[in-house]
Amino acid sequence: MHSTLECLESLFDAAYAINRGRSDERGPAMGRYAGDVYYSGGAYFFSTLGAAELCFRAAHGPVDAGAWIHRGDAYLRTVRAYIPSSGAMSEQFDQHTGAQTSARELAWSYAAFISCTHARREAIGLARRR
Numbered sequence: 254m255h256s257t258l259e260c261l262e263s264l265f266d267a268a269y270a271i272n273r274g275r276s277d278e279r280g281p282a283m284g285r286y287a288g289d290v291y292y293s294g295g296a297y298f299f300s301t302l303g304a305a306e307l308c309f310r311a312a313h314g315p316v317d318a319g320a321w322i323h324r325g326d327a328y329l330r331t332v333r334a335y336i337p338s339s340g341a342m343s344e345q346f347d348q349h350t351g352a353q354t355s356a357r358e359l360a361w362s363y364a365a366f367i368s369c370t371h372a373r374r375e376a377i378g379l380a381r382r383r
Contacts, residue, residue: 258307269296269348279334280304280327282346292355295345296335298362302369304328309372318380325373332366342366 265281266272272281282296283304308325312318335346335353342362344355 254307254311258304261304265296271296271346271348271351275331278327279331280324282331282335282348282351283328284348292345293347293349295348295354297345298332298335298342298359299344299365301328301332302362302365305332306365306369306372309369309376312376313379318376318383322373322376322380325369325376329369329373 261283262281264287265283268287269282269284275281280301283300284294284296285291285300288294305325305328308321308328312321312325335351336342337353341353341358343353343357344359344362346352347354
């Protein structure tokens with residue numbers, strides 16, 4: 254799981270201009286797959302939130318929960334960087350500019366956010382009980 258996530262991070266770090274020069278406090282914006290061209294093949298909210306959720310769920314295992322939570326939080330900081338103050342989430346954000354593209358206010362993006370933040374709450378609660 255860790256190796257797969259690292260491969261995806263490397264792939265999208267190299268592929269997306271918005272990931273170049275990003276702060277160490279932010280995770281890479283994630284897409285669907287290499288070579289995606291749908292609406293410029295941008296980063297997806299559900300993919301980036303899915304990576305965050307994976308980290309929060311990994312924190313449940315016999316590992317350094319704090320490190321996994323920190324890693325998941327880095328993805329959340331990336332998502333926050335591309336959400337306007339209105340909170341609207343489209344399907345994608347452009348890989349060059351970060352502007353929202355594709356389907357506007359996509360329910361799938363909001364559902365990914367809810368699922369991710371629920372997993373974060375669980376991970377933090379579990380880490381506190383350890």
